[in-house]
Amino acid sequence: MKKTSIFTLLAVICMVMISCGGASKGAAEASTAEALNVDQVLANPDSYLGDTIVIEGVCSHLCAHGGRKAFIAGSADSIMLRCEAFSLMGEAFPKSVVRRPLQVKGILREERVDEAAIQEMIRKNEEAQAAAAANTELTDSTATAKAESGCATERTAKGQRNLTTFEDRINDFRAKIAARQEKEGKDYLSYYYLDAISYDVLPE
Numbered sequence: 001m002k003k004t005s006i007f008t009l010l011a012v013i014c015m016v017m018i019s020c021g022g023a024s025k026g027a028a029e030a031s032t033a034e035a036l037n038v039d040q041v042l043a044n045p046d047s048y049l050g051d052t053i054v055i056e057g058v059c060s061h062l063c064a065h066g067g068r069k070a071f072i073a074g075s076a077d078s079i080m081l082r083c084e085a086f087s088l089m090g091e092a093f094p095k096s097v098v099r100r101p102l103q104v105k106g107i108l109r110e111e112r113v114d115e116a117a118i119q120e121m122i123r124k125n126e127e128a129q130a131a132a133a134a135n136t137e138l139t140d141s142t143a144t145a146k147a148e149s150g151c152a153t154e155r156t157a158k159g160q161r162n163l164t165t166f167e168d169r170i171n172d173f174r175a176k177i178a179a180r181q182e183k184e185g186k187d188y189l190s191y192y193y194l195d196a197i198s199y200d201v202l203p204e
Contacts, residue, residue, distance in 0.1 A: 036055050037056060037075075038073065039074045039075050039079060042074065045108065051108060053105070053194075055081065057074065057101070057102065058072070060098075061151075062095060062097065067092035067093040070196075070199075072194075078161065082154070083199075089197055089198060096201075101204060103200045104198075105199070107195045108192060108195075109194070111191040115174075115177070159176075173189065
């Protein structure tokens with residue numbers, strides 16, 4: 001009876017060790033996943049959506065508001081992927097990463113722009129203009145003038161490089177939504193970004 005118990009215990013220990021070894025191997029394989037470039041990801045983003053991936057490329061721009069967004073360049077100026085420093089990474093990208101090659105690990109997310117999102121943009125823009133008018137004692141006509149909207153890099157990432165006013169950007173969103181609705185039956189636009197988990201600066 002004692003021999004049977006000992007053999008059973010040894011068998012359980014072996015199974016646990018094998019199982020742990022398999023898990024460690026899987027983790028190691030995941031950590032050494034092949035890095036992708038921005039062009040590869042954006043050529044077929046839906047195939048990576050929700051997955052943890054690793055991308056490599058040069059950081060072409062860093063958001064001036066606390067380093068919350070780093071833009072990784074693709075093969076052309078208009079091709080780039082935004083990497084969000086929060087909420088998973090929990091720390092900002094430092095200024096030193098600009099124009100440096102980076103490897104960023106994160107989860108690919110989809111940002112949808114539909115009519116509800118547009119209405120929210122309009123609300124925030126009106127609030128910003130009202131605050132600016134109150135702070136600088138601008139005239140009503142000046143406060144309601146066409147406003148500059150978003151940094152040039154973010155506009156470029158959304159295909160709006162030459163659209164510098166808020167009104168023009170809203171009109172562009174609506175036109176593109178209408179075109180997609182007619183072509184694909186989807187009443188929204190899809191923009192993709194990486195919810196960053198970690199990053200490394202690569203040797204140049």
